[in-house]
Amino acid sequence: MESGLSFNLVPWVVFLPLIGLGINLLVGRKFGELFAGITASLAAGLAFVVAVILAVALAGHPEGVTVPLADWITIGSLTVRWAFRVDTLSVVMMLVVSGVGTLIHIYSIGYMHNDVRHNGDEGRFTRFFVFMNLFIAAMMILVSADNFLMMFVGWEGVGLCSYLLIGFWFEKGKDGIGNANAAKKAFITNRIGDFGLLIAMFLIFVNFSTFQFNEVFSQAAAVAADKPGVMLLITLFMLLGVTGKSAQLPLYVWLPDAMAGPTPVSALIHAATMVTAGVYLVARSSAFYVLVPTAQTVVMWVGAATALFAATIAVGQYDIKKVLAYSTISQLGFMVAAVGMGATVAGMFHLVTHAFFKGLLFLSAGSVIQGVERGMGHHSHGDVDPQDMRQMGGLRKQMPVTFWVYLAGALALSGIAPLAGFFSKDEILAAAWHAHPATFIVLAAAAFLTAFYMGRQLVLVFFGEARSEAAQKASESSKVVTVPLVILAVLSVIGGALNLPGLHTLEHWLAHTLGEGEPAHFVWLVAGTSLVLALLGLGLGWLIYSKKKDSPYVDPLKKALGPLFTALENKWWVDEFYTAVVLNPYKAFAQFMAEPVDLGMIDRIGGGLAAGTRVLAEGLRKAENGYIRTYGLWMLLGLAAIMTWLFLR
Amino acid sequence: MIVNLLVFIFLGLVAIAAALGLILSRNTVYSALFLIINFLAVAAIYLVMGASFIALAQITVYAGAIMVLFLFVIMMLGAEKPKEVEQIKWQRPLAIVLAAAVLIEGVYALITRVALKVTTNPGTAILSDPETLGLSLYNKYSLPFEITSVILLVAAIGAVVLTQKSRKGSGN
């Protein structure tokens, strides 16, 4: 049957990027940059085509299909297959990953062309695309897995690619090691989260004897009734994994540092796809969470608190990418709060629209940065940081296309109707208003701040007078960069159509996998409130920041808020706190274990054994004195001993 | 019966005395001669037990050949009266103690474990006959026999090689 054949195409979403990376790995260097870039983009693009085919096939067969590929582990009662789960939820993720991913690949051709020259190593171009394709493959494994273990393979894979790509310019950064440190930080913080996820998986295996999604979720209610404590533990440990991968409190600290990677990396991995893996996990496991209201509350509050906390920090940042990074953390908080509340569809809707406009914003930021770098010309590094917003200004004249797409993305993020972000954010706010008013207030405050800092950013970057020579001389980016931006901008504008109130297209689509939930309500009051907050935020930002300032640039809020603003600038000193409370004691402990314990005691045991053997050998040597009669005496002694023993038996 | 016993006891005492003489004598040649007496006494005991061929073989091979060889070497090396300065003082008492222990244990084991009434048998014709011995030697024990001949060959060659005076130049 037609759909049968289409479903069997699903392994290609993983294998196409792998083939792309294989080609690039082997012959990418020989054929030039354009070949490498096109191969990688084509791999991602074809994966997108396969995802579309799957979606179409799924429309006629909406309950989903499992396509097994190979047996992986068979030990005793544990059987883990590599099987692909094609259902409405996973196809949504596949479409987002491959669609946005392809656009970012195309953008990267132009962006990396400039970046490798700016950083002085042209040979690294191909390596970038190899890593990017590897990421797409790993992410596809994650979203298409039909059991927890396979998903974990993809989970780890994307963590690895994140590490590789953040540390892409590993010899650069602060003190020549800053980027490598950021990559390490991302990996290690993720590891802590992964530990939580692993514990959850172990608990699942112990209690359900299987890792497969369908089997686990069908038994979930029975196990929850039987052992509610276990279910709580599973969901909470899973939450730990989510806070690591999706950058929530307390493990979000790696994401701002991850901005050290090239901008396409920030767009793809740290805005659109990898960080949403946590949201996907909770959505997939919604069968667990509905059984444990306590866990739901915890997840919701973690998300809401993160949303507000990160939004406040974004207000005080000067680096264009850092603002967007904290904004991502904040929006992820919205998503996590949504799936925690039980409004899974709202969370997924926001995930998709966020991929559009945050991806757009990051890519445009990259375009802005490269424009400023072009303006710097031969002064390259040193005096001007091309990412510092205080050195920008008035760029809408020099970079018009970038300006318009950035505006579209910013308005979408702030939640201005009828752009995509309005609908998705509003759905989350409506769900909060309906069930958890306290959360609603927190999320509304975060939404207000979102609009405020985006307004601040727009004004600082694009309006007013250029505050440095580099900004004056900035120039627009090439078509290969701007065309994907325009496509993403269009998606950010019309993306709301995915789940318009009344039509609820996405909701019906996802209901096949997630089960029929409450249909989202469109509450005019909430919608109106969020719109008013957004306009207020933008307006306030405009007002405060568009006054003409003299250099050196001082943020007008600094005088107004004083020490509060200093805290925001310093991101509430969270990193310093972690260093003092967690890292330094741990390093001291490691130092203690290394020197007195390991070198002192354990090495001495080994050395002691050797020395002891030598002493023993020296002693025994004395028995070999060369006198034959002595040897005969020992033989006699042995003989007497044996005879005595035989005698006494 | 009693004659047999008496004969045996006499021969036994001679053997023991000769053995003691061997280990106590200061003169090496005297030791060798004591050993010959011991061999002769034991050969007589073999005869009593009916192993006549072995008895005569003992006299021929042991007393006749091996002891002659010993005497040759003793004469050649002029080793009649070496100095007796004990190097390792503590060995002597320990050796005496251990040997005594073995002796006592052995004899005691024999006396308690072997019934006194089990006696030797008179020499039967078949068992004293060299023919029986030869048949057994060449049929059942033919392989050890062959190997023993090889051992003898090796010993002969070895003895020649060991005592060769090294030639000039190719010394070892």
Next chain:
Amino acid sequence: MVPIVYPLSLAVVMFCIGILGFLLRKNAIVIFMCLELMFNAANLAFITFANQFQLIDGQVIVIFVMTVAAAEVAVGLALMVAIFRTKHTVDIDQMNSLKG
């Protein structure tokens, strides 16, 4: 005729005297002779048992022992001669170069 204990104890006694001589004498050739004494004691035991069980195998083994003893004596004394050429003594305590 003769209780079997007697020849066997005689063998044991001769053996122990051989051991004593082996351990107490310093002259290498006397030590060799004590070895022969020990062999002899073993032979006596074999013949005794051959007589008791009425088997010819004991005597066959004695033949072999004698043969091997002869071979061993030949080689051993040749060794003594060779050593005497360098050390000019047959004191066994002087032959202690293989100490470790």
